[in-house]
Amino acid sequence: MPTAAPPSEIAVRLRGIGKRFPGVIANDDINIDVRRGTIHAIVGENGAGKSTLMKILYGVQPPDSGTIEINGEQVTLHSPADAIKAGVGMVFQHFMLADNLTVLENVVLGAEKLHGIGAKARAEVVRISDAYGLGIDPDRLVEELGVGARQRVEILKVLYRGARIVILDEPTAVLVPQEVDELFGNLRELKAEGLSVIFISHKLDEVLSVADEITVIRRGTTVRTVEDPKGVTARQLAELMVGSELPSPSTEASTVTDQVLLRVRDLSLPSDDGRPLLQSISFEIHRGEVLGIAGVEGNGQAELVESIMGMRPAATGLVELDGADLSGRSTRDRRMSGVGYIPEDRHRHGLLLDAPLWENRILGHQFRPPSVSHGLIDKRGARNDTLRIIDEYDVRTPGPDVLARALSGGNQQKLIVGREMSGEPTLLIAAHPTRGVDVGAQAAIWRHIKDARRNGLAVLLISADLDELIGLSDRIEVILRGRFVGTFDPGDVTPERLGSAMTGAGEGE
C-alpha cells in the first residue's frame, strides 16, 4: 500500500482491529486508512464483519485489540457520545426518526444543548441543508417524507451534531434507483466540503460508481484496499470478497428434467395500503431445477416465499406441487407434502432460540419420524437425527442439548439447512441459505443443494449474493416491486447486467 499521503490527510486510521464474540472471530487485524474529503467504501459479504467494524468505530462496542486514530490522534471510544465528540457520525440502515415530529424536532432531539430548540436551531438546520444541497424543509412532519428524504434527515442529524466523518451502513438497500443517484449526489457534496464518508455496501456496481477508495473485507479481515476503483471490475471485487471461490456454472451439467414440480399461476398479494406486494407472478420449477430470484431487498422476495409457504392468507392465485393444488391449504399441509423451507430471518422464523437443538430439529417437522410418531415426541429419535445433522453439516456445538441461542449465526444456519434437507423434500425454498456463514460452510451448503438437485430436488433460491445466484441457478428471474421483470440464463449473465435489471435500469429492454 503506497502510503504517500501525509498523516494530516488521514481522517480515520484503523490499525490491527480485532473483535471476538463467543465462538466467532468477527474482526481480525483490520487496517484501513480513510483520507479526508473522500468516499471510502467498505465491501464484504454478509457476515464478513463490516457491521462489527462500524460499531467499533462508532463506539458501540470496544475492540479487543488494535487502535483507532481520528485526525492523527489516537482515541478510545467508549460510547457513541465519544464518537460524536470525535466527529464521527453514523447513519443506520434502519432509520431512527419519530414519525409524529417535524424534521427540526427530530434533528434537535437529544442535541438540545448545541443550538437550543428555537430559531437558532432552525437557522442551523437550514444552513446545513443549503450547504450540502440536502433540500430539507425543517417544518415538515417526518411521516410525510419518503424514504430518500428520511435518509437525508438522518444525514442532517449527524452533520448537525458536528460530524466530519459520516458512516453510512448499507444506505442504498432501501432506496429506488433515482433516490440512489440523489444520495450519491449528496455524498459528493459532503466530500467537496472536506468531509469523509465511509460507505458500507455489498452492491458492487454502486460502490464502483461512487467510491474513491474501496476496502474489501473477508472473514473479518481486510483483504485489500483498492485505491483506484476504475482499475477493477465488479467481478474482481466479488472474487476478493469471497476469496476466488466463485463457483463456475459452466462446469456443472444441467440436471433439469421436463417434469414440472412447482407451478405458480397469477400469485398476487395485496397490502394494507392498497399497493400490491406481489402482482400476478407465474412460474414453474422442474424437478432437478434451481430457480434463482434476484432483486433488491424489499421488492417482494419475502412475500413471495411466505405466500408459497401458506403464511400469507391474503395471497391469491394457484400454487400446485407435483400436480396437487396447494392453494388455500395450511402451512403444515404444504410442509407435509414435501416442501423444505429455509427462512430468510432465522431468528424470527427458523428457530426457537431458547429451546435445545434437538427440539429445534423437530420444529417444522412435527408430523413425521424420526422426531415424532403417533403424535408423541420421540426424543431419542430427534436427538440422534440432530447428531447426524451436526456431523453432516459440521455444526459446531458441544452437543444436541445446548440452546440454539448459544450457537453462532453460521452454525444456527447450518442446523436449519440440515433440518430442512431432512426427510427428502421434493421442493426446497431457500431464502439466503448461506447468509452469515463462513466460506467453508457456504461451499458445503452449496454442495448439499447441488447433490440434492441431482436427485431431483427442485429449488426456489432467493439470495442477495448475485454470485451465489449465478453459480447455483439454472434460471434467474428478476423481481422488482412485486413483479417478475426479466428472465436470465446464468450461463451468460454478469452481475452487472443482473444488477441493472434489479434496479429497473433494464426495464423496457
Added chain:
Amino acid sequence: MTKARLTALGLGIASAVLALLAAFLITSLVLLAAGDPVGDVWGQLLSWPETRNWTNIVNNATVLYLSGLAVAVGFRMNLFNIGVDGQYRVAAFTAAVVAGEAWLPGYLNTALAIVCAMAVGAIWAGIAGVLRATRGVSEVISTIMLNFIATGLVAYLLRQVAVREEGSNQIGTKQIPEGSRIGGIPFGDYTIYGFILIAAVAGFAFWFVLNRTRFGFDLRATGRSTTAAVASGISVKKMTIAAMMISGAVAGLVGLPILFGDAYTYGSTFQSGLGFAGIAIALLGRNNPIGIAFGALLFAYLDEQSNPLQILVGVSPDIVAITQGVIVLTVVISYELVRRYGVRLEQREVARALATSRTDEPEEVKS
C-alpha cells in the same frame, strides 16, 4: 441425567432459593419499619406445624396446586390467564348444582359433575381465547372482565337454585348426597382431601401432554416464538383457543376439592381468590408440575402459619400476603438473572468446544 441438565436443575433451584431469601429479607425490612418484632414473627412462621396444621396445609396446597397448573398451561404459551378466579367459581357452582341434583347414582354423579365443571371452565376461558384469536383482544383484559361477569352470574344463578340452610341465613346449592362425596385420606386424627389424587393425575397429565406429545410441542413452540411457530406450520389461532380452553378446564377443578371434600354445597361463602394465588404459584414453580407443587405447599404453609400471628405476636397475618406478593417480584427478577447467567455459561461452553475443534481442523483437511 446429563451434565447440562444437572446444571440447569441446579440453576433452577438456586434461583428459587435466591428469590425466597430476598423476599424474606424485604418482609423483615417491612416489619422493622413498622416496629414489629421481626424475630417473633419468623419464630411463629417457621415453627414446626402440628398435625392439624399440616392437614390444612396439604388440603389448601391441593387447591392452590390446581390453580397454579391452570395458570401454567397459559404461561407455557405466553398467555396470561388472569381469569382462573372466575373460571373456577363458574365451574364449582356448576358442579355443585349437577352433583346436588344427583341425576346419577354414587360416583357416577361425581364423575359427571367433574366433567361438567371442566367443560364450563373450558368454555368460560374459551371466550377469551376466541376473542384473542379472532379479534386480537388481549386475554389479560378479557379474562379480568370475565371474572366480574362470573361473580355476578354465579350470584344471580345462586338465587335461582338456592335452598336456605337450616337455622342459618346462608343460601347455597342442594347438599351433595353422601354417596357422591369424595372421602378423605386419614392423616393422624385428621383427613386429607381425597381429591389430592386427582390433582396428582392432573399434574402428571400436564407434564405428559406438554413434554411428550406433538400438541404440547406445538404449544410450547408457539409460546417461545409465534413467528417460528407459524413458519413451522402451527396454526397459532387454533393453539390460542386450545390452550385457553385447557387452562380453563384445569381451572374448573380448582374449587372441587373443597366442594366434594368439605363444603358439599356452593354457597355465598365459598372460598374466593384462589385464582390469583395460582398466578404467583405458577411463576414460583416455573410452570413445572413439580415446581408448582412446592410453590403451592409454600403458599399454603405461609397462610396456615400466619393464622395465629395476631394472637401470639400481635402482628396482622396480612404480613404474609406482603411476603407472598414480594415473592412474585423476586421470583421474576431472580429467574431472569439466572437465565441470563445460564445462557452466558452455555455460550462459553460452545466457544470452548469450538476452539478445540478449530485446532483439529488442519488435520481434517489433510486426511
